[in-house]
Amino acid sequence: MSLGITWTTDWIRESARVVAEHRVELINLDRAIGDGDHGENLDRGYTAVMAKLDDLPPDATPGDALKLVATTLISTVGGASGPLLGTAYLKAAGAAGAEKELDGAAVVALLTAARDGIVLRGKAESGDKTMIDAWTPAVDAAAAALAAGKTEAEILDAAATAAEAGAVATEPLVARKGRASYLGERAIGHRDPGAQSSSLLLRAAADAAKGA
Template sequence: MTLDTDWVKAWMTAAAAVIDEHKHELNTLDREIGDGDHGENMDRGLRAVVVALDKLPEDTAPGAALRSIAMTLISTVGGASGPLYGTAFLKAAEPVGDAESIDDPAIVAMLAAARDGIVSRGKAEAGDKTMIDAWTPAVSAAASAQEDGASAADILREAADAAEAGAVATEPLIARKGRASYLGERSIGHRDPGAQSTALILRAAAETAADE
């Protein structure tokens, strides 16, 4: 199975829908350890992404679509999430290049590049109670699935499962990056909102790949 620009568009449409469904939950998570607007910011950004993708020419390659997502998120999502997610999609486009479709190895490379872009931008590591705690296990799970010969949909499903587990695993951590780090031990017991939105977005990727 290969994934193309139609999948990228379907992924972002599904991601926008699931973020809209969970935006109040994300706001609540963010209110506990941050500014309280992560859900609203991501909802606004992904709505803008769907509009931007609809305006692309029909022959747009998936890499170019990913770059469009990046630029839209950077310009519309407030706080730290815009630059972080924008960088993720910008870097994700690099291994895809100008190819007309995204094959299985490119899926893994895309996820790894996205994760590495966030690390480079935010200077966070696994265990810091950030979205990296969802991205890192997602990349590892995707790589293992691809090595085992899994389909594109199953690679993304494994990544989404790992991201969801990673988001839950942020709850007992002490935040060491971002606004939440100011709380110190008081951040224990709260799930990181960026890790949760990552899990939601990667689940949308898996579900739309399964429909391809």
């Protein structure tokens, strides 16, 4: 029951849907400790992705689809999240390679590569109150689920659940990267918008796998 192109495109479609649905929520999180554009940025990006998705050739691999997301986000999102998430998808595509089907180990490798890409570009550490605080718990949970012999869907569910907890756990933190870092103590009590959106994207991956 490995994951192929259908899962990948389902994931992308579901991502676009949840980003649109949570656009205002993400804007409001960003208004509180940033500049109020995060929901708009991602919505613009995933809308552009959706417009290109049907151009994928019928024999496209998961890697092809992820690369399409990467280049589209990089060229339409802007801001901090555009290059960061773009790089994540780009590295994920690299990890997926030319495979048609991804097993549990490949899924974990994909998530790990994505997270490493964000760190490579943004240099954030855990606890800096960024999207990394969703991604790193997700990667760890996915690895643990793989080690425990779980299915791909279960691995992604574990990742999403950990990301959600990670996003919530950004609330008490002081930020050390991104715009929220200018706020010092005043960022405390607010959830990081990028961590929140990343948890939504990972939940979308899990939901797409459930259907698969």
